[in-house]
Amino acid sequence: MQLTKETGIRFISHLEYAHTLERALCRAKLPVAYSEGFNPHMKFSLASALGVGVASQAEFAEVELAVPELDVQQAQEAIAQNLPWGIQIKAVDLVESTANKLMASAAGASYEVIVPCHRQQESVLAAYNKAESVIYKKPLPKKKGQFKTVEVKSFVPSIKGVFLESHVTLTFDILITATGSMKAVEVLQILQEQFCLDIDLPEADIRRINIYRLDKKGRKLPMLSANNH
Amino acid sequence: MRKELPISILSSVQKPERYTGMEFGSCMKDLSTVKVSIALAFPDVYEVGMSYLGFRILYYILNQDPEVAAERTYAPWTDMEDKMRAAQLKLTTLESTRALKEFDFVGFTLQYELAYSNILNMLDLGGITVLAQDRGEDEPFVIAGGPCVYNPEPLTDFVDFFIVGEGEEVMPELMNLCKSWKAEGKPGGRAGFLQRVVKLAGIYVPSFYDVTYNEDGTFAGIKPNNQLAPQTVLKRIVKDLNAIMFPTSDIVPYGKIIHDRIMLEIFRGCSRGCRFCHAGMVYRPVRERRKEVLKDLAHKLVEATGYDEISLVSLSSADYSCLAPLIHELVQELKEERVSISLPSLRIDSFSVDIAKEVQAVRKSGLTFAPEAGSQHMRDVINKGVTEENLMQAVGAAFANGWSSVKLYFMLGLPEETDEDILAIADLAKKVQWKYKEITGHGGCHVTVSVASFVPKPYTAFQWFGQNSLEEIKRKQNMLRDALKIKNITYQYHAALTSVIEAVFARGDRRLGKVLYAAWQDGAKFDGWSEHFSFERWQQAITAQGLSIEFYANRQRNNQEIFPWEHVQPGVDKAFLRREYEKALVGELTKDCRHGVCTGCGVCQKLDAKIIDWKEEK
Numbered sequence: 079m080q081l082t083k084e085t086g087i088r089f090i091s092h093l094e095y096a097h098t099l100e101r102a103l104c105r106a107k108l109p110v111a112y113s114e115g116f117n118p119h120m121k122f123s124l125a126s127a128l129g130v131g132v133a134s135q136a137e138f139a140e141v142e143l144a145v146p147e148l149d150v151q152q153a154q155e156a157i158a159q160n161l162p163w164g165i166q167i168k169a170v171d172l173v174e175s176t177a178n179k180l181m182a183s184a185a186g187a188s189y190e191v192i193v194p195c196h197r198q199q200e201s202v203l204a205a206y207n208k209a210e211s212v213i214y215k216k217p218l219p220k221k222k223g224q225f226k227t228v229e230v231k232s233f234v235p236s237i238k239g240v241f242l243e244s245h246v247t248l249t250f251d252i253l254i255t256a257t258g259s260m261k262a263v264e265v266l267q268i269l270q271e272q273f274c275l276d277i278d279l280p281e282a283d284i285r286r287i288n289i290y291r292l293d294k295k296g297r298k299l300p301m302l303s304a305n306n307h
Numbered sequence: 308m309r310k311e312l313p314i315s316i317l318s319s320v321q322k323p324e325r326y327t328g329m330e331f332g333s334c335m336k337d338l339s340t341v342k343v344s345i346a347l348a349f350p351d352v353y354e355v356g357m358s359y360l361g362f363r364i365l366y367y368i369l370n371q372d373p374e375v376a377a378e379r380t381y382a383p384w385t386d387m388e389d390k391m392r393a394a395q396l397k398l399t400t401l402e403s404t405r406a407l408k409e410f411d412f413v414g415f416t417l418q419y420e421l422a423y424s425n426i427l428n429m430l431d432l433g434g435i436t437v438l439a440q441d442r443g444e445d446e447p448f449v450i451a452g453g454p455c456v457y458n459p460e461p462l463t464d465f466v467d468f469f470i471v472g473e474g475e476e477v478m479p480e481l482m483n484l485c486k487s488w489k490a491e492g493k494p495g496g497r498a499g500f501l502q503r504v505v506k507l508a509g510i511y512v513p514s515f516y517d518v519t520y521n522e523d524g525t526f527a528g529i530k531p532n533n534q535l536a537p538q539t540v541l542k543r544i545v546k547d548l549n550a551i552m553f554p555t556s557d558i559v560p561y562g563k564i565i566h567d568r569i570m571l572e573i574f575r576g577c578s579r580g581c582r583f584c585h586a587g588m589v590y591r592p593v594r595e596r597r598k599e600v601l602k603d604l605a606h607k608l609v610e611a612t613g614y615d616e617i618s619l620v621s622l623s624s625a626d627y628s629c630l631a632p633l634i635h636e637l638v639q640e641l642k643e644e645r646v647s648i649s650l651p652s653l654r655i656d657s658f659s660v661d662i663a664k665e666v667q668a669v670r671k672s673g674l675t676f677a678p679e680a681g682s683q684h685m686r687d688v689i690n691k692g693v694t695e696e697n698l699m700q701a702v703g704a705a706f707a708n709g710w711s712s713v714k715l716y717f718m719l720g721l722p723e724e725t726d727e728d729i730l731a732i733a734d735l736a737k738k739v740q741w742k743y744k745e746i747t748g749h750g751g752c753h754v755t756v757s758v759a760s761f762v763p764k765p766y767t768a769f770q771w772f773g774q775n776s777l778e779e780i781k782r783k784q785n786m787l788r789d790a791l792k793i794k795n796i797t798y799q800y801h802a803a804l805t806s807v808i809e810a811v812f813a814r815g816d817r818r819l820g821k822v823l824y825a826a827w828q829d830g831a832k833f834d835g836w837s838e839h840f841s842f843e844r845w846q847q848a849i850t851a852q853g854l855s856i857e858f859y860a861n862r863q864r865n866n867q868e869i870f871p872w873e874h875v876q877p878g879v880d881k882a883f884l885r886r887e888y889e890k891a892l893v894g895e896l897t898k899d900c901r902h903g904v905c906t907g908c909g910v911c912q913k914l915d916a917k918i919i920d921w922k923e924e925k
Binding site: 084085086087088089090091094095097098100101102103104105107112118130131160161162163164278280281282283 | 309311313314315317318319323324326327328329330331332333335559561562563610611612613614615645
């Protein structure tokens with residue numbers, strides 16, 4: 079299913095968001111499957127973790143059912159009624175349990191960022207887009223002072239921007255690969271620190287617009303077949 | 308239109324989810340159809356306040372009326388407060404995000420004396436004049452209720468009127484009164500509304516009374532200065548809890564709160580008669596909900612919230628007359644939905660290992676008991692009515708069934724307490740460990756001993772008792788610490804300093820309003836949080852007013868003394884409390900009136916109510 083994380087709840091953590099969805103599915107009385115064992119848990123997963131502070135139009139969640147059939151329309155209505163004010167449901171789709179997991183099929187995410195910017199700096203984005211390599215030293219959370227070197231261009235090939243008087247709107251895709259992905263805020267940090275983009279980072283309004291799959295030719299496909307309708 | 312807080316602020320404070328709102332079950336009304344609005348204000352952070360059942364009940368009941376908007380607001384943590392003040396943002400509710408000053412009422416709950424400074428701070432942050440007498444015509448009425456309302460005097464400078472007792476009936480009455488006053492064009496202004504509201508039973512309007520003091524500083528008396536104001540204000544109660552609405556839906560927060568589960572109130576009141584216990588006196592009489600009613604509520608709440616745990620709450624849940632069948636049936640009926648049942652506390656003498664096993668059926672956690680005192684002498688003084696044998700039986704049964712750790716709650720600084728009584732706490736903890744060895748054949752039992760320092764409260768048998776001095780409390784804490792340096796025993800104790808200030812306000816008078824105001828201006832807030840509490844700040848504010856800590860906290864009050872809280876009544880007779888105090892001094896017990904004879908506390912007669920216990924009814 080495709081869900082949103084509205085701007086009002088952007089600071090809810092990924093875990094809290096996931097937990098909230100589980101409770102909503104519970105209230106919606108969906109025939110969901112549970113794991114065996116002493117503390118059974120719902121067979122539920124989210125496609126790609128969203129950073130705290132980021133709103134989203136496209137969160138994808140997957141839940142395994144305990145039954146073979148389901149009226150998708152009814153299920154969507156039941157879930158809609160049981161979601162909190164900060165989450166909306168956009169689409170629901172039913173697939174065979176043998177289908178690829180969402181988590182594995184997500185190939186990239188599209189972002190839109192509106193951030194205060196005091197100069198018209200189209201040249202900054204041109205420089206980024208022309209650069210062959212941009213290196214980001216990602217601090218390792220558990221090892222102080224140590225870094226992991228990331229090739230940013232392999233995740234974010236290009237960035238578009240529209241500069242207005244006091245703001246810039248940036249749009250870009252971040253690829254999700256076998257080696258991982260990047261956070262949108264890290265991309266902004268790089269633009270600020272390495273390319274001198276004059277932005278007020280703490281005020282950045284970051285929104286995930288979509289998550290997509292790629293076909294064999296590298297063309298974007300929607301996550302759910304329901305998205306095609 | 309909801310106004311979201313700036314991203315730059317939310318991204319720079321701890322736990323931004325405290326300020327989010329938009330939860331499932333929260334009530335966001337179309338304000339164009341709303342005639343009266345009230346902000347239910349909890350003077351602590353979101354995750355503490357959201358766990359408070361009283362507001363969950365009132366929120367639900369008040370919002371049943373489409374013309375009433377009941378919303379929520381909590382104290383912002385200090386990091387957020389700094390940002391709000393710097394950006395000149397007002398404290399708002401979570402629902403409509405309107406500033407508190409936009410509401411008709413701002414209603415505070417008084418759970419704990421050390422939260423009072425937060426009330427002043429929240430008013431100020433919400434754009435409301437802190438002192439009631441200076442409040443303008445268009446400002447909200449600041450109201451307050453809850454357990455500390457039985458001595459409202461330290462707050463009378465800030466609160467327009469108090470709600471005494473249970474709110475389920477009086478709060479909708481108050482909303483209706485406000486609707487008609489507003490519809491008529493607010494005749495008489497604020498004063499006109501107070502003239503109307505004072506006629507409701509259970510409302511105390513402090514500005515309608517004058518107080519006098521004796522030369523020695525003790526309280527001389529209180530007299531109405533308005534002919535509509537009653538001599539005394541008796542609490543409101545719901546006589547039959549089965550006949551009143553209890554929420555069948557609830558707000559479900561995104562993040563973890565303190566009590567992250569359904570709270571189902573199985574009965575109200577407690578008649579055990581522990582002499583230190585404020586709740587045991589002010590919430591009388593005992594009124595149980597029927598098992599069938601509770602089961603129906605439980606099912607509805609599980610469906611409406613998606614929670615996987617129900618806590619059966621009350622002052623002493625093991626005393627519910629139909630507890631075993633209730634738990635058994637709920638556990639069976641809710642097994643399919645993976646819902647477990649829990650009990651917040653267990654009395655040693657009514658502890659049943661069968662019940663404990665059943666409530667632990669899904670998840671296992673430690674057991675907690677509250678012997679309250681270490682020696683039989685002390686337990687008799689406080690009328691706890693449990694014995695060492697009761698405790699040994701309870702822990703023995705628990706150990707035999709696989710538990711290996713227990714937590715024991717005690718108090719120190721009680722009347723008639725000797726050093727032997729303190730050391731008996733350590734002995735009791737050791738005996739619990741020996742019991743474990745006796746039953747399991749090996750050691751390794753973990754005992755946590757948690758010790759609070761006793762604060763005498765109004766309307767208890769110990770309201771005359773002078774609290775132990777700070778030095779004495781510290782001496783006793785240290786003595787116990789030394790006696791508890793034993794393997795596998797953890798000793799926890801509360802800061803003595805906070806209990807002294809708590810004691811000052813618990814039995815304080817109107818003169819403390821100026822102390823509270825001065826301490827707040829000097830930065831007092833979140834006094835219940837040790838990192839923000841400053842004893843020196845309070846000490847200075849008290850002495851600056853020519854008052855003393857000793858006078859309020861440590862002074863033994865004599866039999867003839869009139870107390871500053873006697874005009875606000877939970878219904879318990881002063882003569883009964885005095886008898887209880889005198890019996891305490893000789894260690895004489897008083898039986899629970901629930902199943903035996905009336906002990907003459909006077910509550911049922913004064914309130915024209917009766918005990919409702921379903922076993923006794925049959």
